[in-house]
Amino acid sequence: MIRVSDIMDKEVINVKNGKRMGFITDIDMDINEGKIVSFTIFGDGGKSFFSRGGEEQVIFWNDILKIGCDTIIVNIGSELNLDEFNI
Known part of the structure; x- marks a missing residue:
């Protein structure tokens, strides 16, 4: 079993492009089912809800x-385009 406080300390990274997305600031739960539906993260590596310069993004449990x-580790969005880096 994992505690909510343990999840809040973890950094979210997207496997599709290797980007560090930020830290969890909120958790949405379905109280009737007793399941987590999604997480809200604050981008740009900001660990505080009150940080400026980033944006909130919702990560669904299925991702x-x-x-x-x-x-x-999450799997969302498009893959990294290596042609942009002349590789």
């Missing part, structure tokens, strides 16, 4: 691939 010791 989570793995919850590790320090990070949560």
Whole structure:
């Protein structure tokens, strides 16, 4: 079992592009089912709800691939385009 406080300390990383998305600031739950529906994260690595310069983004439970010791790996958005880097 994992505690909400443990999840809040983990950084969210997108496996599609390797981007550090930020830290969880809110959790949405379906109280009738007793399940987590989604997380809200604050982008740009900001760890505080009151930080400026980032934006909030919703990550749905189905988009989570793995919850590790320090990070949560998600699979959202488009893949990294390597042509942009002349590789």
